[in-house]
Every structure is written in structure tokens, then in C-alpha cells.
Amino acid sequence: MSTKVKNNQANPDVGAINDVIFLPDRDAKVAELAYYKAESRGFEPGHELEDWLAAEGECSL
Known part of the structure; x- marks a missing residue:
């Protein structure tokens, strides 16, 4: 039985996968920055x- 293998060079988007930002990492960084902003205001509510x-x-990133 033979198996066909796709040639990924025909799809230019395959190489772009290395340029993707891993969103959980980005969200964690944003959350940390937002926390420090809230901390600098004494955690006053309403500015989240x-x-x-x-x-x-x-x-x-």
C-alpha cells in the first residue's frame, strides 16, 4: 500500500507557522502588565x- 505525501512547498502559509505568537504567552504577559497597572492605583475598582x-x-512579543 502506498501513501501520498503532500508537498508543503506548494503552500506558502506553512512557513508562516513559525511566526505565530503563542497566545497564552501573550495573554499572560498582558495580564501581568495589567496587574501592575492596577497595583500602582491601589487596586481601585472600575479600571480593569x-x-x-x-x-x-x-x-x-
Whole structure:
């Protein structure tokens, strides 16, 4: 029985898989940055989304 093997060189997106950011790592970094933002305000409630969005803007992996 023979098995066909696909040639991945015909698909240019296969090489791009190495450029993907692993999202759980990114989310953990964003969460840590957001935590420190909240900590600097004394954990005053009501700014959670603001902290998260600001941390996302600063996060670069």
C-alpha cells in the first residue's frame, strides 16, 4: 500500500507557522502588565478594562 505525501512547498502559509505568537504567552504577559497597572492605583475598582487595554497596547512579543 502506498501513501501520498503532500508537498508543503506548494503552500506558502506553512512557513508562516513559525511566526505565530503563542497566545497564552501573550495573554499572560498582558495580564501581568495589567496587574501592575492596577497595583500602582491601589487596586481601585472600575479600571480593569482600561488596565487590560493599556497593557495590550504596551505588550510586544
